[in-house]
Amino acid sequence: MKAALASFLQRLRTTLGGKMPALVGLGNALGTDGLPVRLSSRTYAGLRQRPVRELGFDQPLLWVVVALLAWGLVMVYSASIALPDNPRFANYAQTHFALRHGLFIVIGLVAALIAFQVPMQTWERYAPWLFALALLLLVVVLIPFIGKGVNGARRWIPLGVINFQPSELAKLTILLYAADYMVRKMDVKERFFRAVAPMAVALAVVGMLLLAEPDMGAFMVIVVIAMGILFLGGVNARMFFLIVLVVVTAFALMVMMSEWRRERIFAYLDPWSEQYALGKGYQLSHSLIAFGRGEIFGVGLGGSVEKLHWLPEAHTDFLLAVVGEEFGLVGVTIIIAAFLWLVRRIVLIGRQAIALDQVFAGLVAQGVGLWIGFQAFINIGVNLGALPTKGLTLPLMSYGGSAILLELVALAIVLRVDHENRLLMKGGRS
Template sequence: MIALNWPWLAASAARDNSKLLPFDPWVLGAALSLMLFGFVMISSASLDVAMRNNGTPYYYVFRQMTFMAIALFAAMVVWRIPLSFWQQTGHWWMLMAGVLLVLVLIPGIGKGVNGSHRWLPLGPLNLQASEVAKFCMVIYMGGYLVRRLDEVRSSWKGIAKPTLPLGIFCVLLYFEPDFGALVVLMGTVMGMIFLGGMRFSQFLTVVSGVLLLLVTVVGLQPYRVARLKSFLDPWADPFGSGYQLSQAQIAFGRGDWFGTGLGNSVQKLFYLPEAHTDFVFSVLAEELGFAGAAVLIVLFAILVVSIFRIGRRAEKQKAFFPAYICYGFGIIFAAQALINIGVNVGALPTKGLTLPLVSYGGSSLLVSCIMLAVILRVDYELKCQQLRGDKNHREVVDE
């Protein structure tokens, strides 16, 4: 087991003349900046809605503060868990995620909101099972790719095996329904297998099949067809199916280059639904303009690139499990940010996906912080391994 002694790491780094930090500054800095950015925008976007719904303007502000405290505490605990634990217990996490996805569909246990049954009420926190499922699937797939890497790279058999648990998860997500999480989950698994060494011809075949399946799923439910039509032309029905998207576009138009000023959004005053959750990026663009939106996008780019950089470093050091879980978590952050921002600007049909670390909500923030803690743990263990390797090399040279 890797020692958890920060002073040891710092002292070793000093002795080796290496500027190694116990945490990757780019991942940690970008993540904390996004969380603070999100807290400020949630505070701005939710005051009037909270006053109308709960009788106090700071209802969502205080809840988000609580979520942040819980998420940061959980991240500190998870950071202290060795990666070997996750690798050895991946199948149990998969089982737990499957149980949670079943529980939310059971009447009286799962909580329904706006026709979707995605949450399990746990006191002050409503746990969204799909968020947990993403984390568990990445942990399981990381272990699977390590065990079956040669099989994945050489035959269809290695690619087909993980489709069974993925298929079960996707069916359960379909019945919730949570189409956004389904797309992210499928994209993450496909991305991890591809980065594990899947042949490009196989990848194109799988992508074609998945796209055909997604088109079929969309066509089976009329409300999704209506969403697609409203996405293509939201102004055809600006007070009906295209209402959210048209109001979001008004927010972007009002924001211009430098925004109307923090707190001066008009769209958050009951025009734009879900202003502090799914459409917080639109409020940000209205109040802070293109400049503020660009800063947020740059922070996400820094976060995702840094995560993949850690994964690549792990792969070079032959630490394949840490590498694959970094790739998986990086894909999740990138996909959710891309989809949420794409929905806000009108480039993608509306989906109920939060903006990681920024949107209001406990489940997304909790799981995001846990994923980041595991990524920072990967970085820490790689640095410990590097220090031990440097020390052994010096001893051999001295002899």
């Protein structure tokens, strides 16, 4: 018995001795020091080296944008579903505005995908030409047989499926131009006239064209974008605050010299007075009623009463009021938090680009953050009665073709900046 056992062990030792080098080699391939233990067939199948695939852009930022777009589409449908009851929109279907808004989103996403493929060096090279194109379109829209007028304002150029608004293009192009300008003027940024005067002239030209439409809201956004980029680009702080003082004084004079702008201010201060409740304060008063009806959790999706021909422009400038009525304080808080997170994320991408010595890309990203943040701040403030009524849409959510298109293109450029940041940090080229 013992002889048989000893013979079996000897044969087993001989067999394992022949197989050991192969097993040890397999163990080394797996990154272990000894034999592979309890390896399944799936583990063996995965031994081949596979390249690690990473999405080269900020995924959380993309998903927040998609969430805001989707929520905005739902709210545009909710806010506009009753519009066909109005004789002005009698020939429209209940889904007219929702379908068009969805089409605008699709067009914007296609344009954003194309914009993402363009390197930042190309945007920098063509920034002055894009700005010149925007100025040309701002002139063209004022021509009576080309520009389309609505409610006394001539701001749109009809292009078939979309009424293009040149002021939206001007926001993007002034952003690109200001970033390129600061890169070119970096060595003279401490000298007021050489660093600031040319940009001031460009803003003055844009301002005259926008006020001729008139579109003071877009002009305010453009001024904030340009001034913000000047400040972030390193313009002397004393010069910057001097510019702020001049701009604030100019806006104050424009309000004082315009009777209907003064009435808007007075209506904002007391929208419930008999003088303004049915006039300049009508939108604001009904917006506040909508928020009041919503309370904490809202009346439920589709349950808004103010959208039933009480609140004008419920699907555009006052979409947030419908959100407040149907989703309450909770819904409004979520939207505000989403925009705060979005702007912070965009600014961090810009700071990272500047840290990587990509100054133009960094200033562009931070400029987009200023644009989205300031416009959202104005729209939210107007809807809540914290700011005078101004015709600015809620970014990514309100109905509007050219606004959605250019905002998505701007955010695609931010994702491109982030993509190039990641390439540089990995040792590649942007």
